[in-house]
Amino acid sequence: MTQIVHSLSEISEQYDALFCDLWGCVHDGIKALPEAVAALQAFRAKGGMVVLLTNAPRPRADVAEQIAKFGVPDDAWDTIATSGDAARVALFTGALGQKVYHIGEPRDQGFFEPLNLVENPVAIEQVPLSQAEGIVCTGPFDPKANPDVLRPQLLEAKTRGLTMLNANPDMVVDRGDSREWCGGAVAQLYEQMGGAVLAFGKPHPPVYDMARRRLAEAGAASIPDERILAIGDGILTDVKGALLEKLDVLFVTGGLAAAETNVDGEPQPERLDAFLGREGFDPNYTIGMLR
Known part of the structure; x- marks a missing residue:
């Protein structure tokens, strides 16, 4: 049964490194969460290493720039591993071919920048869907619109037998008080329609391999x-x-599962147990917000 704790410091002596999520833990999509930042700084001050492990579909340099704007200081982390970088390794080693159709926002164009982790990378060309050999999904075109609006494109892709490389398995995120759709929702719809998906990011192994490599670096x-x-x-x-x-x-629990688990900002044991029972997972520890 999960153990409810009130601060990271209660358990941090057992660990030398953290693989810490960003959205919902360290920032809310708009600004940094001060208590979380302080907890990471304190962990590092005692010699711990912090890997920010995120399902962002972008290169780590782009994520570093973004979180700096949110107010997350450099001394709160050591390195960053993104689902985007894990997926880019597959892309530039030829998982989809050379010609790809991109589903995602213009701000995700950094996904297609050269990657030094791959020797002799495939030359990737973004093309219309009718010419594509595969699909890269970094998220919906419009994160506030239900992914179902993409059915026409997904049906054409499925009919042509195209594989989708999904760079962000998250279903939704909360930007401040507003919930937005992510690449995982698009990929789920494509799979439900019979399409093939290559998934990267948490919970899939490639991004954890990336995190361990970043930790070693x-x-x-x-x-x-x-x-x-x-x-x-x-x-x-x-x-x-x-x-x-x-x-x-x-x-x-104070992120995506707050409505199901929390009372007055803290996990309520009965609600937490019911939620974990429904989902079928038992984390070692639970906390309301990272602090």
């Missing part, structure tokens, strides 16, 4: 999995992924 290659704590607010992404990787996990 940051000078901590010797940290064993039992000394790594995953933190996140997504039960089907952060929690599921960590448990599949056999990592301990701290579930932040």
Whole structure:
């Protein structure tokens, strides 16, 4: 049964590194969450390493620039691993061919920038759907519109037998008080229609391999999995992924699951147990908000 804690410091001595989610844990899509930032700074001050592990469909440099604008300081983290980078490895090694159709917002164009992790990368060309050999999905064209509006394009793609590379498995995120759709919702619809999807990001293994590689690059290659704590607010992404990787996990209920689990900003034991029972996962630890 999960253990409810009130601060990261209650359990942090057991760990040398954190794989910490961003959206819903460290920021709300608009601004940094001060208590979370302070908790990460305190962990690093005692010698811990922090990998920001995010399902953002963008390169880590773009994410670093974004969170700086939100007010997340550099001394709160050591490195960043994104689902976008994990998916880009597959793209530039030829998983879809050369000609791809992009479903996503213009701000995600950084996904198609060259990647130094791949030797002799495939030359990728963005083309109309009628000419595509595969689909890259970084999210809906309009995150506020139901993904069902994409059925015409997805039906054409499915009829042509195109594979979708999904760079963001998140279904939804909360930007401040507004909920938005993500790439996972588009990919789920495509699979329901009979389309094939290559998934990257939490809960899938490639992004955890990326996180371990980033940790090694940051000078901590010797940290064993039992000394790594995953933190996140997504039960089907952060929690599921960590448990599949056999990592301990701290579930932040004040993000996506706040309405189902929290009372006055804190996880209410009966509601939490009912939620975890429905979802079928049992995180090692649970906290209202990262602090």
